[in-house]
Amino acid sequence: MEIIKKYKMQLSIVLSLTVVVLFWFSQQRYDGEPLLLDEAVTSNETIEEKKEKNDEKTALTIFVDVKGAVVHQGVYEVKETDRVKDVIALAGGFTKEADQTKVNLAAKVHDEMVIYVPKIGEEASGSVISDSVTTSTANEGKVNINTATVEELQQLHGIGPAKAAAIIAYREEHGSFQKIEDLLNVTGIGEKSLEKIKDQVVVR
Numbered sequence: 713m714e715i716i717k718k719y720k721m722q723l724s725i726v727l728s729l730t731v732v733v734l735f736w737f738s739q740q741r742y743d744g745e746p747l748l749l750d751e752a753v754t755s756n757e758t759i760e761e762k763k764e765k766n767d768e769k770t771a772l773t774i775f776v777d778v779k780g781a782v783v784h785q786g787v788y789e790v791k792e793t794d795r796v797k798d799v800i801a802l803a804g805g806f807t808k809e810a811d812q813t814k815v816n817l818a819a820k821v822h823d824e825m826v827i828y829v830p831k832i833g834e835e836a837s838g839s840v841i842s843d844s845v846t847t848s849t850a851n852e853g854k855v856n857i858n859t860a861t862v863e864e865l866q867q868l869h870g871i872g873p874a875k876a877a878a879i880i881a882y883r884e885e886h887g888s889f890q891k892i893e894d895l896l897n898v899t900g901i902g903e904k905s906l907e908k909i910k911d912q913v914v915v916r
Contacts, residue, residue, distance in 0.1 A: 780829035781810035822888040
């Protein structure tokens with residue numbers, strides 16, 4: 713019995729020492745202070761803020777001309793990542809006479825873009841497109857693939873609803889087309905399709 717008691721006592725001492733050693737190592741690992749939840753959240757927020765700042769630095773500055781039924785018409789300096797709604801807000805918003813149904817607020821802006829907001833009942837001359845831009849391309853009889861609506865794109869030879877929607881989807885995801893040949897990147901448009909419409913379209 714004495715041997716068993718002695719063995720239990722030794723085992724208890726060993727276990728106690730093991731606990732002390734493990735506790736000491738854990739304290740060394742966390743440098744004396746565990747990371748608090750609030751600190752972790754703050755760290756994540758800082759990362760997000762830095763990411764936003766980096767995105768702002770990489771976004772190019774462009775100029776957009778706003779005309780029509782807005783409070784303050786004029787040329788505005790914006791980021792290429794902005795949408796039409798952001799530019800309209802800079803222009804003071806719509807006037808009471810504005811026909812907001814003719815404006816695609818979700819459309820992405822591009823350099824030298826003209827956003828024209830028609831009045832209710834107004835029939836704008838030229839080609840009125842999804843972001844309510846009136847361009848001179850109508851006089852040329854060509855369609856601006858950077859601003860045309862689904863209906864306007866379907867006027868092109870061989871372009872149906874599916875291809876027209878694909879063109880707009882590509883434009884909204886990747887930004888404005890830089891050249892007509894960029895249409896080859898759109899799903900469903902190949903060399904033959906491009907050959908049929910290249911004289912009917914323009915990039916601006």
